Amino acid sequence: xxxxxxxxxxxxxxAELVAGAIEAVSGGHIEVALVGDEASIRAxxxxxxxxxxxxxxxxxSDVVRGHESPVDAIRKRPDTSILRTIxxxxxxxxxxxxxxxxxxxxxxxxxxxxxxxxxxxxxxxxVPFPANNRNGVCLLLDVGANPHCRPVHLAQYAxxxxxxxxxxxxxxxxxxxxxxxxxxxxxxxSLVRQATQALRSEPVNFVGNIExxxxxxxxxxxxxxxxxxxxxxxxxxxxxxxxxxxxVARQVGESNPALLQDLKRRVDYAEYGGAPLxxxxxxxxxxxxxxxxxxxxxxxxxxxKAVEQDINSHIVRGxxxxxxxxxx
Amino acid sequence: xxxxxxxxxxxxxxAELVAGAIEAVSGGHIEVALVGDEASIRAxxxxxxxxxxxxxxxxxSDVVRGHESPVDAIRKRPDTSILRTIxxxxxxxxxxxxxxxxxxxxxxxxxxxxxxxxxxxxxxxxVPFPANNRNGVCLLLDVGANPHCRPVHLAQYAxxxxxxxxxxxxxxxxxxxxxxxxxxxxxxxSLVRQATQALRSEPVNFVGNIExxxxxxxxxxxxxxxxxxxxxxxxxxxxxxxxxxxxVARQVGESNPALLQDLKRRVDYAEYGGAPLxxxxxxxxxxxxxxxxxxxxxxxxxxxKAVEQDINSHIVRGxxxxxxxxxx
Numbered sequence: 001x002x003x004x005x006x007x008x009x010x011x012x013x014x015a016e017l018v019a020g021a022i023e024a025v026s027g028g029h030i031e032v033a034l035v036g037d038e039a040s041i042r043a044x045x046x047x048x049x050x051x052x053x054x055x056x057x058x059x060x061s062d063v064v065r066g067h068e069s070p071v072d073a074i075r076k077r078p079d080t081s082i083l084r085t086i087x088x089x090x091x092x093x094x095x096x097x098x099x100x101x102x103x104x105x106x107x108x109x110x111x112x113x114x115x116x117x118x119x120x121x122x123x124x125x126x127v128p129f130p131a132n133n134r135n136g137v138c139l140l141l142d143v144g145a146n147p148h149c150r151p152v153h154l155a156q157y158a159x160x161x162x163x164x165x166x167x168x169x170x171x172x173x174x175x176x177x178x179x180x181x182x183x184x185x186x187x188x189x190s191l192v193r194q195a196t197q198a199l200r201s202e203p204v205n206f207v208g209n210i211e212x213x214x215x216x217x218x219x220x221x222x223x224x225x226x227x228x229x230x231x232x233x234x235x236x237x238x239x240x241x242x243x244x245x246x247x248v249a250r251q252v253g254e255s256n257p258a259l260l261q262d263l264k265r266r267v268d269y270a271e272y273g274g275a276p277l278x279x280x281x282x283x284x285x286x287x288x289x290x291x292x293x294x295x296x297x298x299x300x301x302x303x304x305k306a307v308e309q310d311i312n313s314h315i316v317r318g319x320x321x322x323x324x325x326x327x328x
Numbered sequence: 329x330x331x332x333x334x335x336x337x338x339x340x341x342x343a344e345l346v347a348g349a350i351e352a353v354s355g356g357h358i359e360v361a362l363v364g365d366e367a368s369i370r371a372x373x374x375x376x377x378x379x380x381x382x383x384x385x386x387x388x389s390d391v392v393r394g395h396e397s398p399v400d401a402i403r404k405r406p407d408t409s410i411l412r413t414i415x416x417x418x419x420x421x422x423x424x425x426x427x428x429x430x431x432x433x434x435x436x437x438x439x440x441x442x443x444x445x446x447x448x449x450x451x452x453x454x455v456p457f458p459a460n461n462r463n464g465v466c467l468l469l470d471v472g473a474n475p476h477c478r479p480v481h482l483a484q485y486a487x488x489x490x491x492x493x494x495x496x497x498x499x500x501x502x503x504x505x506x507x508x509x510x511x512x513x514x515x516x517x518s519l520v521r522q523a524t525q526a527l528r529s530e531p532v533n534f535v536g537n538i539e540x541x542x543x544x545x546x547x548x549x550x551x552x553x554x555x556x557x558x559x560x561x562x563x564x565x566x567x568x569x570x571x572x573x574x575x576v577a578r579q580v581g582e583s584n585p586a587l588l589q590d591l592k593r594r595v596d597y598a599e600y601g602g603a604p605l606x607x608x609x610x611x612x613x614x615x616x617x618x619x620x621x622x623x624x625x626x627x628x629x630x631x632x633k634a635v636e637q638d639i640n641s642h643i644v645r646g647x648x649x650x651x652x653x654x655x656x
Contacts, residue, residue, distance in 0.1 A: 130571050147509055147516060181475055181559040188475060189556055212564025216571045225560075228517055231509040232557055233564045236540025240565040240595075243458050243544045244572055247594055251587050252580065259579050266575055267568075 001030050001307060003300050004094035008036035008063045008081040009101020010289045017100065018044040020296025025054035030304050033058050033094055036081040060084040063101075070104030074112060083109045089282040090114050096283035096303035098274060100291050106284060107145050107277060114282040117312055119319035122146045123279035124157045124227070125286060126164060127234055128272035132218035135169045137272055140179075140215060142227040143234045145277065149226035154178065154195040158204045159318040160278040161222040167309035168273070168302070174221035177210030179229060185209065191226065199224075203321040241267040273302025278315065283307050329358050329632050332422035333624070336364035336391045336409040337429020338617045345428065346372040348624025353382035358632050361386050361422055364409040388412040391429075398432030402440060411437045417610040418442050424611035424631035426602065428619050434612060435473050435605060442610040445640055447647035450474045451607035452485045452555070453614060454492055455562055456600035460546035463497045465600055468507075468543060470555040471562045473605065477554035482506065482523040486532045487646040488606040489550040495637035496601070496630070502549035505538030507557060513537065519554060527552075531649040569595040601630025606643065611635050 005021055007014040014036060021032040022045075031054045034041050038059040045051045060081040064073040074083055082101050086109040088094040099106040107123065116123065124142030131138035141157045142149070158176045165174040178195055180188040185196055187209065199206045207220060212233065215223040225233065245267070249260055274285040274295075285303040287295060333349055335342040342364060349360040350373075359382045362369050366387040373379045388409040392401040402411055410429050414437040416422035427434040435451065444451065452470030459466035469485045470477070486504045493502040506523055508516040513524055515537065527534045535548060540561065543551040553561065573595070577588055602613040602623075613631040615623060 129568070130575075132571060132574065144509060179560055181472060181556055181563075211567075212560050212562070213567035213570070215564065216567035228509055229557060229560055232507055232540050232553075233560060234540070235509075236543065236561045236565055237568040239539075239541035239544035240457070240568060241572060242541070243460060244569060244591060244594065246460065247458075247591060248576065248587065251590065252584060256580060256584075259576065262579065263572060263575060266572065 001304050002033060002094045003030060003303050004033040004035055004058070004085045004088040004097040005296070005300065006036065006082045006085040006099045006101055007034040007041050009099055010287065010291055012290070012292060013100070014040050014044050016292045017296055019048065019293035020300065021055055022048060022052055023293055023297035024300035025052060030054065030300060031056070032300060033088060035060050035085040035088065036063070037061070058084060058088065064105045066102060070102045071108045074105055074108040082106055083113070086110055086113050086284065089284070095307045096285065098285045098287060098296065098299045098303055100287035100289055100296065103144060103286055106286055110277055110280045110282065110284050114280045114284070117279055117281050117316055117319070119316060119322070120160070120279035121156055122153045123277050124160065125275050125277055126161050127275040129216060129237065130266045131216050133221060135171060135221070137169065138215055138221055138223060139165055140223045140225065140230055140233060141278065142225065142230050143275070144227045144231035147226065147228040147231070149191060151191060151194040151198045154224050154226065155198040155202050155322070156279070156319060157224045158199055158202055158206065158222065159322060160315050161224065162204045163314040163318045164276060164278055164311055165221050167311050167314055168305060169221070171221055173205040175207045175219070176204045176222045176224060177207050177214060177220035179212065179215065179223055179225035180209035182211065183209045203318060238267070272298070274299030276306060281312065283311065329635065330361060330422045331358060331628050331631050332361040332363055332386070332413045332416040332425040333628065334364065334410045334413040334427045334429055335362040335369050337427055338615065338619055340618070340620060341428070342368050342372050344620045345624055347376065347621035348628065349383055350376060350380055351621055351625035352628035353380055358382065358628060359384070360628060361416060363388050363413040363416065364391070365389070386412060386416065392433040394430065398430045399436045402433055402436040410434060411441070414438050414441050414612065417612070423635045424613065426613045426615060426624065426627045426631055428615035428617055428624065431472060431614055434614055438605055438608045438610065438612050442608045442612070445607055445609050445644055445647070447644060447650070448488070448607035449484055450481045451605050452488065453603050453605055454489050455603040457544060457565065458594045459544050461549060463499060463549070465497065466543055466549055466551060467493055468551045468553065468558055468561060469606065470553065470558050471603070472555045472559035475554065475556040475559070477519060479519060479522040479526045482552050482554065483526040483530050483650070484607070484647060485552045486527055486530055486534065486550065487650060488643050489552065490532045491642040491646045492604060492606055492639055493549050495639050495642055496633060497549070499549055501533040503535045503547070504532045504550045504552060505535050505542060505548040507540065507543065507551055507553035508537035510539065511537045531646060566595070600626070602627030604634060609640065611639065
């Protein structure tokens with residue numbers, strides 16, 4: 001099992017990505033290919049006692065910067081670390097990959113290099129959040145790969161999210177809810193009203209419309225929204241959590257650092273293994289830019305598990321069972 | 329100064345509403361009219377030592393239930409406590425009102441009874457949230473009065489939210505941001521792209537697009553979104569906070585109850601005085617259904633302050649200055 005990682009992506013590159021890779025290979029059954037500027041990566045490995053068994057370095061001379069158009073960068077520059085990372089998956093030189101750099105660049109590179117899974121209309125990013133359900137975690141998708149959704153995209157997100165949740169968290173029939181401003185049918189935008197109808201005929205355990213509270217409150221395992229709403233929820237939840245954590249830190253940070261650490265972990269989705277880009281023909285795990293070694297290690301392990309669970313076969317099977325009536 | 333309150337609205341009616349009213353009149357300069365079933369309200373007052381100076385009771389025989397259509401209830405039933413509460417404002421028998429029952433019913437009753445302010449296209453509900461800015465609070469509007477927005481509605485929300493923030497929190501030039509999935513112009517839905525252009529020519533301190541993190545992170549005082557997105561943010565933030573608070577409670581609830589209380593207060597928007605329905609010709613403060621006495625007391629005081637600050641004159645003046653070019 002070999003996982004490629006863009007060692008130059010994220011706020012703490014390459015140090016924390018190298019450290020996360022070292023942690024991940026320590027278990028023995030995962031190998032990691034660190035992709036990026038070889039000199040920087042080797043220097044980082046040397047500062048941590050050398051290159052351990054299971055780690056290899058793949059040189060890439062270029063890097064996508066935060067301020068540039070991700071699509072342009074992927075199209076025009078053939079040797080960026082993120083493109084090379086995803087190409088390793090396309091070339092079967094890696095089984096999966098982990099990216100903590102520009103999310104837009106990861107999505108663009110995956111679309112151009114790996115292409116969509118058969119039957120998948122649009123890929124979606126599924127973020128794990130803490131939730132008061134049996135597994136303590138819910139998935140929300142899409143959170144930004146597809147801001148302009150049609151009903152069929154939402155229906156497919158339900159199928160893809162269910163397949164991922166089932167494979168990764170062992171829940172036989174994950175409950176799926178559609179994010180809306182009330183539980184009653186007929187509420188909300190025309191997109192969600194049409195999607196509600198579409199979801200009723202899909203091979204998923206659809207429980208109906210849900211509100212934001214239900215998502216975290218344990219009413220579902222999978223929440224579906226368009227990428228515009230999902231991205232705003234993701235960022236708002238992050239921001240709101242930061243305000244609360246700041247308050248906890250001011251009041252008990254010194255007397256109870258363990259509480260603060262624990263809360264921080266709970267709000268950091270990379271702790272749950274990163275956010276998979278579902279619907280592309282490969283396993284691509286996206287991490288928050290601020291991920292540190294522990295979160296990166298978790299994402300590498302989650303990527304490996306998704307491969308072992310053969311997640312994309314489950315998704316393709318689910319999409320094949322998709323209601324033939326939903327073509328809009 | 330007389331504030332009417334729907335004593336039958338909310339999860340803890342009438343007990344906590346009566347208790348909140350008693351708290352609010354203790355300061356001396358506010359009178360409160362408790363509207364609803366007189367026998368229940370009098371019994372509640374009796375159990376708290378009788379009816380204090382400054383409190384009066386206005387009987388209403390009916391109540392809007394949670395499961396019914398708010399618009400139908402307001403249209404068809406003339407003696408519901410929420411309609412009577414808002415009518416007191418329309419009849420000038422009260423200067424402002426506070427409602428913790430059905431938000432939909434409050435909006436419908438306010439629209440039918442008080443009507444819109446001159447120049448206001450659609451009313452919007454502005455929720456105060458904790459934020460890392462100078463005043464420790466930001467406003468988000470709309471959070472559900474208007475799920476189907478046009479660009480001009482968002483531009484007006486910026487004007488109304490700025491006027492309210494300025495009057496209530498003493499910030500001369502509140503910064504306004506438009507909720508989007510990135511700060512760059514050109515991102516997001518066609519609604520937000522058009523609204524970005526509209527906002528540039530409005531008499532507000534518009535800082536551009538913001539993400540959910542910026543809203544709570546202190547980048548703005550006022551965040552503007554359509555009612556669909558705003559309502560989902562509101563509910564998601566509530567739900568996410570509940571998961572985090574549950575964790576804090578499990579870990580330190582017994583050893584540090586003060587921390588838990590403080591965090592609960594910070595996430596409860598009624599602690600900041602409830603959520604005003606802006607754009608109607610009267611002061612209507614909406615509280616969360618689960619509000620307890622302290623939050624209700626704060627909302628009554630905030631309603632009184634909004635009247636003292638003559639908030640609606642400021643809003644009308646702002647709308648009159650509105651760019652003549654924005655008519656879409």
